[in-house]
Amino acid sequence: MISKQNKLSENSKLILSMLIFGTIGLVRKYIPYSSGMIAFVRGLTGALFLFVFHLLQKKRLSGELLKANGKKLCLSGVLLGANWILLFEAYRFTTISVATICYYMAPVFVILASPILFHEKLTLKKVICSLTAVFGMILVSGVTQTGFTGIKGALLGLSAAMLYAAVVIINKKMDALAADDRTIVQLGIAAAALLPYVLITDDLSQIEVNQSAILMLLVAGILHTGIAYALYFGSIQKIPAQTVALLSYLDPITAVLISAFLLKEDMSLLTFIGVLLVIGSTIFATCQKVEWKNKE
Numbered sequence: 001m002i003s004k005q006n007k008l009s010e011n012s013k014l015i016l017s018m019l020i021f022g023t024i025g026l027v028r029k030y031i032p033y034s035s036g037m038i039a040f041v042r043g044l045t046g047a048l049f050l051f052v053f054h055l056l057q058k059k060r061l062s063g064e065l066l067k068a069n070g071k072k073l074c075l076s077g078v079l080l081g082a083n084w085i086l087l088f089e090a091y092r093f094t095t096i097s098v099a100t101i102c103y104y105m106a107p108v109f110v111i112l113a114s115p116i117l118f119h120e121k122l123t124l125k126k127v128i129c130s131l132t133a134v135f136g137m138i139l140v141s142g143v144t145q146t147g148f149t150g151i152k153g154a155l156l157g158l159s160a161a162m163l164y165a166a167v168v169i170i171n172k173k174m175d176a177l178a179a180d181d182r183t184i185v186q187l188g189i190a191a192a193a194l195l196p197y198v199l200i201t202d203d204l205s206q207i208e209v210n211q212s213a214i215l216m217l218l219v220a221g222i223l224h225t226g227i228a229y230a231l232y233f234g235s236i237q238k239i240p241a242q243t244v245a246l247l248s249y250l251d252p253i254t255a256v257l258i259s260a261f262l263l264k265e266d267m268s269l270l271t272f273i274g275v276l277l278v279i280g281s282t283i284f285a286t287c288q289k290v291e292w293k294n295k296e
Helices: 002-022 024-028 035-056 063-068 070-093 096-103 106-117 124-141 151-173 179-201 211-236 241-247 250-261 269-294
Strands: none
Touching (some): 035 070, 070 096, 106 124, 151 241, 250 269
């Protein structure tokens, strides 16, 4: 019974992290800085917040485990930062819809790799749910209406997706390391990887500092990065990779629902159908598994 409750708890953490990630667009509306600058500040603020919170709780970073996982932490941190950079560049060379649908191929890459890397059985149910979620994302992205344009941007988006899938895989391969510990290190390294990109692409002399922007940056850094990634990295190690991949689609779906109901942006019938397909496939893929286990 404890293991079943833990499984539900880890699923809840992952779902909560996806819901938080999905609201970043709402906060982004009130931050007048480049995506690269925002990502850099998010990584730096998130790492510092978790580190200070760690100290206030009188906890220490696990030096032994950090050392044992050092190479994986460094690699995943660099890949996380590079993933953000490639995604920003994808937005420059193609439409947001094309970049989005390419980027959210990452869960598919994880699902395809899971039988080989994690020895997880690729069931017919998971295959059907994955294909349904991908089809739903195609409808949500708007590609069916705007067309698939900008091959360079599409390739950048797919490259970002592969790096993000690699981050998920590396995190699942790490030894038992506290979520806070790994998140602090990975976000710090990601911020360091983003710094050269920001210095090259941003004119820092033109940046205007105002209170509302700083407040929103703190929210993005603390809530949407520090807390959200701690929940995310802390849960994915204990959940099957295929389940992690499917639940990842809740992030863009949350963003679409917020844009429609809070920002009052138009939602087409195809988008609405896509949302239902993604939500339905993730619920079916995760809840059915719990019900089946309860019968044992």
